[in-house]
Amino acid sequence: MQRARAQVDEALDRFLPTAAVCPGVVNEAMRYSVFAGGKRLRPILTLAAADAAAAPHGHGSRDAGRIDALRLALPAACAIELIHTYSLIHDDLPAMDNDSLRRGRPTLHTIYGDGIAILAGDGLHAEAFTLLAREPQPAGDDPTLAARKLRVIQAIAEAAGPGGMVGGQVIDLQAAGQVPGSLLTLDRDGLRQMHSRKTGALLRASAVCGAIMSNAPAELVDAVDRYASDLGLAFQIVDDVLDVEGTSEQLGKTTGKDAAAAKPTYPSLYGLEASRALAMEYADRARRVLADAGLMSSHLPGILQWVVSRRS
Amino acid sequence: MQRARAQVDEALDRFLPTAAVCPGVVNEAMRYSVFAGGKRLRPILTLAAADAAAAPHGHGSRDAGRIDALRLALPAACAIELIHTYSLIHDDLPAMDNDSLRRGRPTLHTIYGDGIAILAGDGLHAEAFTLLAREPQPAGDDPTLAARKLRVIQAIAEAAGPGGMVGGQVIDLQAAGQVPGSLLTLDRDGLRQMHSRKTGALLRASAVCGAIMSNAPAELVDAVDRYASDLGLAFQIVDDVLDVEGTSEQLGKTTGKDAAAAKPTYPSLYGLEASRALAMEYADRARRVLADAGLMSSHLPGILQWVVSRRS
Numbered sequence: 033m034q035r036a037r038a039q040v041d042e043a044l045d046r047f048l049p050t051a052a053v054c055p056g057v058v059n060e061a062m063r064y065s066v067f068a069g070g071k072r073l074r075p076i077l078t079l080a081a082a083d084a085a086a087a088p089h090g091h092g093s094r095d096a097g098r099i100d101a102l103r104l105a106l107p108a109a110c111a112i113e114l115i116h117t118y119s120l121i122h123d124d125l126p127a128m129d130n131d132s133l134r135r136g137r138p139t140l141h142t143i144y145g146d147g148i149a150i151l152a153g154d155g156l157h158a159e160a161f162t163l164l165a166r167e168p169q170p171a172g173d174d175p176t177l178a179a180r181k182l183r184v185i186q187a188i189a190e191a192a193g194p195g196g197m198v199g200g201q202v203i204d205l206q207a208a209g210q211v212p213g214s215l216l217t218l219d220r221d222g223l224r225q226m227h228s229r230k231t232g233a234l235l236r237a238s239a240v241c242g243a244i245m246s247n248a249p250a251e252l253v254d255a256v257d258r259y260a261s262d263l264g265l266a267f268q269i270v271d272d273v274l275d276v277e278g279t280s281e282q283l284g285k286t287t288g289k290d291a292a293a294a295k296p297t298y299p300s301l302y303g304l305e306a307s308r309a310l311a312m313e314y315a316d317r318a319r320r321v322l323a324d325a326g327l328m329s330s331h332l333p334g335i336l337q338w339v340v341s342r343r344s
Numbered sequence: 345m346q347r348a349r350a351q352v353d354e355a356l357d358r359f360l361p362t363a364a365v366c367p368g369v370v371n372e373a374m375r376y377s378v379f380a381g382g383k384r385l386r387p388i389l390t391l392a393a394a395d396a397a398a399a400p401h402g403h404g405s406r407d408a409g410r411i412d413a414l415r416l417a418l419p420a421a422c423a424i425e426l427i428h429t430y431s432l433i434h435d436d437l438p439a440m441d442n443d444s445l446r447r448g449r450p451t452l453h454t455i456y457g458d459g460i461a462i463l464a465g466d467g468l469h470a471e472a473f474t475l476l477a478r479e480p481q482p483a484g485d486d487p488t489l490a491a492r493k494l495r496v497i498q499a500i501a502e503a504a505g506p507g508g509m510v511g512g513q514v515i516d517l518q519a520a521g522q523v524p525g526s527l528l529t530l531d532r533d534g535l536r537q538m539h540s541r542k543t544g545a546l547l548r549a550s551a552v553c554g555a556i557m558s559n560a561p562a563e564l565v566d567a568v569d570r571y572a573s574d575l576g577l578a579f580q581i582v583d584d585v586l587d588v589e590g591t592s593e594q595l596g597k598t599t600g601k602d603a604a605a606a607k608p609t610y611p612s613l614y615g616l617e618a619s620r621a622l623a624m625e626y627a628d629r630a631r632r633v634l635a636d637a638g639l640m641s642s643h644l645p646g647i648l649q650w651v652v653s654r655r656s
Binding site for chain 1: 361365367369370371431434438439440459461463465471472473474476491495497498503505506507511514515517522523524526557
């Protein structure tokens with residue numbers, strides 16, 4: 033994971049526009065948030081899924097196939113991280129979660145103001161699609177590359193849009209009573225549905241797009257999709273538990289905010305103990321999906337393990 | 345133009361997601377802004393450029409080529425209108441231009457709050473790329489369709505991003521003194537550059553993408569690009585002049601705001617008379633581009649005429 037993170041960071045720096053192309057302040061602002069020490073879970077998932085799909089199915093030698101998988105999947109991995117970063121910038125705004133601390137640093141709007149924060153988010157959102165349309169460029173004969181890139185663009189845009197991430201954040205605002213005239217009370221099922229949209233959709237797209245770029249067969253794409261769906265729910269439950277148990281110092285963000293905002297969470301609806309058990313249940317299910325698909329020797333089980341055992 | 349506008353409105357309604365797919369409130373909010381009586385200049389440009397490129401170059405009969413051009417270009421036309429709409433929603437926010445009236449109706453955030461307005465904008469932004477990746481689907485054998493769609497996605501994303509529209513809005517905020525520590529004073533050249541980004545980039549992409557979808561040769565793509573660039577500057581100058589001369593009732597938006605905000609405009613830097621003359625100069629130049637490219641019998645000169653003679 034360390035190596036994948038370094039590859040992603042290097043590629044993000046290379047793929048992002050420079051101050052030669054866009055006004056300095058928005059360039060600075062975008063880079064401030066992109067290089068704020070994120071975990072890079074989504075791009076790591078993309079690269080791991082691409083690698084897992086390439087290992088048995090790659091052309092030529094196993095190693096050559098895996099190196100090519102990395103090259104093919106890096107743009108999608110980075111584009112998803114740009115979208116994730118834009119969503120954090122917008123979520124932190126006073127009009128939404130009003131958070132001043134993220135990954136141990138002041139949030140973007142506290143430094144540049146709300147206007148530039150909105151625009152830096154919009155800029156990253158657009159840059160993700162510039163990158164997806166442009167890269168990877170064909171190396172040699174690859175007759176289905178353009179079609180695969182279009183599938184990836186559609187998967188990411190749908191995951192990011194009102195049917196996915198944006199829709200989840202809307203439900204979150206409604207549940208927090210922040211939308212005039214449309215307060216939502218979430219039960220357990222509603223909570224799961226909110227998270228399936230808010231974080232699950234983009235996590236699923238992360239894994240799916242890696243597999244697509246490696247030309248995986250439909251069953252393998254479907255397997256990493258189901259794996260990522262369960263991993264996403266486990267991830268969210270752990271997040272909610274850490275928000276109760278962790279300190280701001282450990283997590284680099286304001287803790288105890290959910291309770292303060294009276295937001296529904298896994299601990300508030302299930303209790304801490306049952307929440308931990310539920311996270312394990314989702315993780316077990318994800319592991320079974322990997323086992324059935326013959327993916328236990330890939331990096332995907334390790335990522336799952338990291339997700340459920342992380343302390344920050 | 346009336347007919348093209350109706351075709352765009354019908355297609356937008358068909359292409360937008362429904363409440364079955366996304367939370368009701370964001371669906372409502374997106375549609376409120378998309379169907380707020382916009383001029384549809386950008387999609388009309390796309391369709392006109394596609395038609396102009398198809399007329400001499402279409403396969404089979406002239407009419408069949410033109411009908412196919414409409415089918416191929418409608419998704420790009422609508423996607424650009426979705427992006428334009430999202431940008432208006434975000435620009436109207438209190439953190440930016442703080443406008444409460446748009447096209448004669450209350451702006452989105454005054455109804456749903458800033459949070460939902462930001463998210464509705466983000467949702468439309470993502471939907472644009474879902475649409476561009478998904479549509480048009482191939483009808484018969486069209487071996488370059490996927491590659492053309494990718495070119496269109498890249499052109500639109502670049503035009504919308506920090507090198508284009510977002511960058512222009514950043515400069516606009518800096519010129520209005522709204523970015524802490526980075527006040528910009530725009531001279532005539534700086535004003536032109538701001539508008540080239542803020543509205544020019546997406547107008548150029550509108551025309552260019554229509555031509556690309558009709559498989560136009562490079563010289564024709566280049567011609568409609570230069571035409572749209574000059575049309576965009578003429579459009580902006582007329583906008584600035586109307587902001588001084590028009591009434592809120594005519595324009596459906598708050599007038600005199602530029603002067604009140606001490607924003608640099610064409611009238612403030614050139615005077616009203618010279619601004620009008622400059623708009624005519626850009627329009628003449630655009631017309632010469634069309635004449636040289638053999639496009640005077642297309643709808644493109646009529647759109648130019650509308651842009652410079654409009655009263656609202």
